Amino acid sequence: MDHHAASEQRSAEMRMLSQKLAETGERQKLKEHIVSVLTECGWRDELKKHCVQHVQDRGVEKVTIQDITAAISPPGAARRSRTP
Numbered sequence: 001m002d003h004h005a006a007s008e009q010r011s012a013e014m015r016m017l018s019q020k021l022a023e024t025g026e027r028q029k030l031k032e033h034i035v036s037v038l039t040e041c042g043w044r045d046e047l048k049k050h051c052v053q054h055v056q057d058r059g060v061e062k063v064t065i066q067d068i069t070a071a072i073s074p075p076g077a078a079r080r081s082r083t084p
Contacts, residue, residue, distance in 0.1 A: 047072055 021027035038044050046078045055063050 018027070023031065035044075050072050051068055054068055058067065
């Protein structure tokens, strides 16, 4: 199987999984669990503090959502990878 065909198959499988999770209500349960775990370990609060600091450093009038997203993505991903 070539790379393109494998990619298409994976996309189809992901769509089917997403559909099944939504149909059974498991998608919402999974989302709630993830939010709970991230909240319990302090990840959400840490990321929020980083956002607030970024806005304060740049100035509320000069910052955009894209700017905040770009600034928090690397620290957020690094913190997430240390989360159990």
